[in-house]
Amino acid sequence: MTNNWSDTTTLSTRVRNLLIALGAIAISITIFLGLQTDTPSLSLEAQAEEATSLEVALRSEKPTFLEFYANWCTSCQAMAKDIGELKQTYGDRVNFVMLNVDNDKWLPEMLQYDVSSIPHFAFLDQEGKPIASVIGEQPRSILDRNLQALAQNETLPYESKQGARSSLESAKPTPSSKSEVEPRTHGR
Template sequence: MSEIVNANRIRNTIIAFAAIALSIAIFFGFQTQTGSVSLEAQAKESTPIEVAMKNGKPTLTEFYADWCTSCQAMAPELAQLKQKYGDSVNFVMLNVDNNKWLPEILRYRVDGIPHFVFIDDQGKAIAQTIGEQPPSVMEANLNALIDHETLPYAASTGQTSELKPTNNPTTDPRSHSSQLPHAEV
């Protein structure tokens, strides 16, 4: 009988240690997840477009949406680029779901996201890229932007998320109505 009691104690001790280890792993897993780079946090820290157009620095403008998986995938890489180039380049983020940015959405013909517009230090748009871009491509373009050179990957298109039309296509310019030209997919 004492062997059964001892076996039960050993089993219960192992279960308790496993539960503690699992609880610790879950706790640290959630800590890592909340520490990741979010689009919302980056947008709050980005340079306002009004400031970027007047401060004499080149600008990288990103059109994004919180639901865009490509935008989410690029967020950590763009945060690193912002740390590296933030003194030389304005990083502007405009959420396509915010009607406030409708004039810019129309001006730059944003029809897929992420959509990046490279703007020189005089406020002139000189290149655009659409979709998920490798960090090396973004970095090469930023270096060229800073050096007043032709961007090597200005016409590149990566994986995109299409803008989703609302229920009323006649009043929403993002609906891709007949007034706005769009590319065939």
């Protein structure tokens, strides 16, 4: 009888081990195939690598969506998925350009588009002329409607027009007399 019980236990152990091995193989195949899918990466870094270069965009005669970003920017990272999906929708009609503000190469463009904070988005017409800009984390719906209008050469429904600015030089008060105390003299 001991021999019969030993054979049953051995058979049960073998079946259990076989089921565990088959389960492990099935899980491994599922993970492998999941990693091999053709879904594009929507990370900020991956999008920057796949973005249209500024030079190509400005010569393409298509409107351009220009994003000034940084890898450390949490708002930029938070918007990466939405912008990646919008690129899939509008990428055939609108250039998507990404310029990293940490790269000194883009300093002239940062000055040209008055980038003072990020994310900073500029919308350019087919000739590469700026139409509008928006600054900061934007809801997907706002960007979607702006990109739709940009692709159709229509007025953007959500745009931030920048008004006149005062220069620091002209804002400095001039003393009315020499006896007045100026801040830098500290009363001397």
